[in-house]
Structure formats: C-alpha cells, structure tokens
Amino acid sequence: MKIHTLLSPLNADELYFTGKTVVVIDVLRATSVILTALKNGAKEVIPVGTIEFAMKVSGNAFGGHTILGGERNTKKIEGFTFGNSPLEYTQENIEGKSIILFTTNGSKAIVKTKFAERTLIGSFFNLEALAEFLVSLNNDVEILCSGANGMFCLEDTVCAGKLIRKIQKLNGEIELTDASKASIELNGVFGKNIGEMLRNAEHGKKLIENGFEEDLDFISQIDIWDIIPRFESSVIKIMNNDEENK
Numbered sequence: 001m002k003i004h005t006l007l008s009p010l011n012a013d014e015l016y017f018t019g020k021t022v023v024v025i026d027v028l029r030a031t032s033v034i035l036t037a038l039k040n041g042a043k044e045v046i047p048v049g050t051i052e053f054a055m056k057v058s059g060n061a062f063g064g065h066t067i068l069g070g071e072r073n074t075k076k077i078e079g080f081t082f083g084n085s086p087l088e089y090t091q092e093n094i095e096g097k098s099i100i101l102f103t104t105n106g107s108k109a110i111v112k113t114k115f116a117e118r119t120l121i122g123s124f125f126n127l128e129a130l131a132e133f134l135v136s137l138n139n140d141v142e143i144l145c146s147g148a149n150g151m152f153c154l155e156d157t158v159c160a161g162k163l164i165r166k167i168q169k170l171n172g173e174i175e176l177t178d179a180s181k182a183s184i185e186l187n188g189v190f191g192k193n194i195g196e197m198l199r200n201a202e203h204g205k206k207l208i209e210n211g212f213e214e215d216l217d218f219i220s221q222i223d224i225w226d227i228i229p230r231f232e233s234s235v236i237k238i239m240n241n242d243e244e245n246k
C-alpha cells in the first residue's frame with residue numbers, strides 16, 4: 001500500500017485520478033461542511049466547479065428540490081440559501097435535502113477526481129474511520145489537499161499527515177512518497193493543537209477577520225464521527241456497508 005499526498009490540486013489534471021482511490025481534504029471549510037451536512041441528515045451533497053453550473057443544477061436537476069450552499073471569498077453567494085459555515089448545516093436546516101455546493105477550492109478539487117475509482121471525503125472529523133477503511137481496502141491511496149487557489153495550505157497538509165499516521169499505526173507496511181513523509185512531519189510540528197494551528201493558518205486568520213472564528217473551534221474536533229462520504233456519479237453520500245465491500 002503506497003500513499004501519495006498532493007499538496008495542492010494544481011499539478012494533477014482530471015485524468016491523473018483515473019482508477020485511483022482518492023481522499024479529498026479541505027479542512028477550512030468545504031469537506032468539514034460536507035461531513036457536517038451529511039451527518040445532520042442531508043440526502044446528498046452535489047459539488048460543482050462553477051457558480052453558473054450551481055444555478056443550472058438547482059433549476060433543472062434533482063426535481064428542483066435542491067438548496068444552494070457555498071462561498072465566494074468566504075462569504076455566502078447572492079441568491080444562495082447557505083454559506084460555507086458548518087454551523088449553518090444543522091439538522092433543522094438541511095435534513096432530507098440535496099445541497100449543491102460551490103466553494104473556491106474544495107468543491108472544485110472534488111469534481112476534479114470524477115474519473116477516480118473511489119473518491120472519499122475527509123476532514124479532522126473522520127480520520128479514524130477513513131484510516132480503518134483504507135487499511136481494509138489495502139489499495140494505493142492519493143490524498144488530495146485542496147489547498148488555496150492552487151497553492152499549499154497548512155491545515156490540509158497537517159490533516160493529511162494525521163491520517164497517514166493513523167494508517168501507519170494500523171499497517172506498519174505502508175510505503176510513503178516524499179510529500180506524504182513531509183505531511184507527517186508537519187503534523188508532528190503543528191498537529192498537537194489543531195485549534196491553534198487553524199487560528200494561525202493564513203485561511204484561518206482570514207476566516208476570523210470575516211467573523212467565522214466559531215467555525216475554527218468546531219472544525220478542530222478530531223474523530224467525532226465515523227462516517228465516510230463518497231463522491232460517486234456526481235453526488236456525495238455517506239458510504240454504506242455494501243459499498244465498503246466494492
């Protein structure tokens with residue numbers, strides 16, 4: 001089992017992911033939002049790469065029973081029902097709904113993996129569940145950090161490093177690429193206090209400036225849920241036991 005970490009989506013095109021097992025991470029905040037929405041009973045999340053496409057999908061597809069969520073420059077987009085704070089995606093707000101999600105980095109990174117054999121969604125919330133599943137699968141894994149506008153970001157890499165450490169503890173035999181080794185080291189330095197790491201990260205500071213400090217506290221929780229969302233046929237749903245055997 002070999003684990004490679006893409007420190008940003010920039011250097012991989014859609015075909016790079018063909019036939020691979022991929023874990024997409026966007027800690028601040030897209031994948032944390034997706035996990036929260038699905039945990040709180042959303043039917044599915046439909047990630048999209050452009051706002052125009054989000055509008056189009058909300059009009060015609062899924063019987064028109066969709067709500068729009070996401071952000072531009074961290075803020076809710078005009079005409080959208082929700083922004084990109086996980087705290088908005090409460091059971092009361094989203095139970096049973098299909099959510100079309102557009103975000104600056106995360107939703108685009110997920111869409112980029114559409115040719116993958118298997119795309120799984122990760123954040124600090126579900127690392128143990130992911131590690132156990134990936135070890136049972138025993139395939140090579142690509143961890144895709146969504147980054148920030150094509151650049152490296154600390155929080156996704158620390159999260160990737162923490163996931164790899166958990167996999168390593170379950171399976172000592174794994175092979176690591178240089179980027180995966182670097183992620184583990186960054187987790188060693190910055191991963192001891194996730195709340196502090198998020199507050200000091202560039203995007204974390206921007207979120208605090210824009211009034212989303214509470215999101216950072218929520219998002220810093222580790223292994224609170226054992227769900228694994230999977231992106232398949234354009235939608236993200238919680239993977240069930242039958243799918244785990246695929």
Ligand code: MLT
Nearest residue numbers: 029030084103104105106
């Ligand atoms: C993104 O996809 O770039 C993020 O989720 C932005 C944000 O913090 O809302």
